[in-house]
Amino acid sequence: MLFNSNEFIFLFLPIAFALYFFLNAKVSILAGKVWIILASLFFYSWWNINYLPLIVLSILVNFFISQALMKEPKAKKSYLLLGLAFNIGLLGYFKYMDFFIKNFNWGFGTDVPLLHLALPLAISFYTLQQIAYLVDSYGGLVKEKNFLDYTIFVTFFPQLIAGPIVHHKEMMPQFASLENKIINHKNIATGIFIFSIGLFKKVVIADSFAKWANLGYANVDVLNLIEAWATSLSYTFQLYFDFSGYTDMAIGAALLFNIKLPQNFNSPYKATGLIDFWNRWHMTLTRFITTYIYKPFLKSLGKISFEKAMIATIFTMFIAGLWHGAAWTFVIFGILHGLAIAVNHYWKRSKIGMPHWLAWFITFNFLNFSFIIFRAENMDTALSMFKTMFAGEIVLYEKFGAYLGFLTQYGIEFGDVFQHIKGQAQTVAYILLAFIIVLAMKNSTYFKDHFTSSKYTLAATLIMFIVAVSMASKFTEFLYFNF
């Protein structure tokens, strides 16, 4: 069930909300907790019920290993290794097995058949959250040990499918809090407001860019130079508005239940460096990989030095790239970002100044190029896109031919500029508007934190909600569901 579908907005969410508070008020807190778990599992099973046993098994195994680990300090290392092996094994089997077999076949000239396993929805997200719980149990940092709270922490539907990647320390106390079991009108209003912003971002902005980006990547061999730039920028904006829109909807839906999810985006395209970018983009992933990959890995290298920290950074980003998907394009994306962060650190260390606008320009272009590798089906497609962006045929609007006809002698043509991506002047307007939104406007976290129940917020919310629901002619999936 997608957040932008009618089933979710008009049926699932109101029913889940109403019954949750009814049970809390009239029956018991326990009944409310059981209800929210069942509702979340129903939400999860809506796509494919076959993967329900997998998530249930993952929850049971992880919870009982963490309990055993805390009860038996002598054997805790063995339990931790067992838990990690289970989680990494599960993720490795479902997500990376075919990738491994393909490369094995390529490397050794064998013909081992592929398994063609479908990726269980949300496995990358719920596995990370549970690894964090296990590792913290091992470190003695876990205080919350209630099974129901743990199950809600993993399955709570607003964050289940594509994050934010929540941490048990910030979530389980909220699920245990009695104060959160009472309807809070301020949270409901704020939740509706932020959900409507997310819905608008997804349906009106991201899905518009998706049309041009998808057509561009499908016709990469025939694009002209301007189309190639429009395609790459369309995807860069689609990715941000799609994922941050999803996150806003998740935060909004969770707020209805008095649960505060962590911030996941902080105007990432305002970043003036790659370090800055990763502190603003998918912030909960950055938090996870810093705590559970970067720090332990750096520690394992012995005495800390700048060079070792850079090696750890590149390694961590390599893992982050691979986490997004089992393909070399994701690996290259991760390593490139790791290298760029290292360069950023070296630059900072050198204390050479750079104008703010230039730092932004370099960062944004690096992101736009790296997202081409992230989006392309393979490196050939990505390279073809790069080539067209710099050496492609230049086509200008037919009308300009009357004044600029002399340019034809330099190989510039006049015609339908956006023919292959079915774009028009609207494409240029959307790209310009997107730049204005991401660079000049406050982000949704700011709006959420400064929300008041005024007639202006009411009108804005109504407009965004009605326009978005009315424009959703078909329900397109969120990009991060694939990762």
Place this chain on the structure above:
Amino acid sequence: MSFKFWNKFFLITAFSFFILTAAFNFTVNPYGLFNHHFFSDFIVIKKHTVSERMQIFYTTIHKDPQNIMMGTSRIGMLSPADVTKYLGGTTSNMAMAGSNIEEQSQYLLYMIKNHSVKNIVWSMDFCSFNPDLPNDGDFTYDRLDSGTYLNRDRKIALMGFQASKNSFLTLYDNFKASDKEKEEYKRVLDDEDGEFQKHMQNTVLTKKEIDDYTAWQIENYPKKFLVVRTFDQPHSIDPNLKKMQTVIDACKKKNINLVIYTSPVSKDFLQLYKDLGLEKTFKYWKKGLADITAYTDFCYLNDITKNPYNFLDATHLHSKYSALLFARIFNDPSVKGPKDFGKYINKK
């Protein structure tokens, strides 16, 4: 204002808006999706559709016919009345222009599973077996399987801005139209009498027009319907033959009479197959069809296909031959025409 008032105002306004919009679009029903007859004397003309496929599909399921005609626009030009003549009951022409076998199979399997179909007349087009022919833009593989697309159709027809705009335009058209225009529109729409095909039968094209249309098709079909990437390798059509087999099996299971024939195309088009290096695949296709079912073959050089002026272009047989084609399929000697038009083929 208080947060409580804010919440109440939001919920009441938003839901009232959606309920009123849905009620309006449901009543006007611009896409004919809902099977009701509210204001059916007044709201007759419905020109503002979002998808031809959607309209054909819903018109057919609302009619719940006993006989279905399926294929591409080649059978789309032929009259359901000529099928009803032999099979009785009611007939719907469910032809999907430019469709491939995957798409046709999906629609047929849906109809077989969910409706009380007794006879299916399925026209086979060589182009539809092209593995490189993509599905139409408004078709998805899960459209009919999962039922999700049906829900999406309803949502599109009830709640979108586009539906509301089309409802208003539909109302405007009907306010403007005279009773006579509405009557005429109604008659053409009701293809049970083959009104559209009758109109086509009366269409007289000049030789130059036919030559121009033919030349256009010969030039443009290789860019889409006959694009050759793997199509020149005979076995490339095996998956499509398998899909066809699933429909045959489903018909057997439900005791549905399945009538299959190959659509005639003009000699120029048969020559195009050769020019594109598709001769081997073409032969393999006919043999493949015979291996899985008996059929009536019209797709070869005969007295009808040799004359390009028996067609509207290179591939669409003129509707005046509709009666002859079905007479040959159903062994009716009373309809006269060239003797070499139509051959019964089976595995032997």
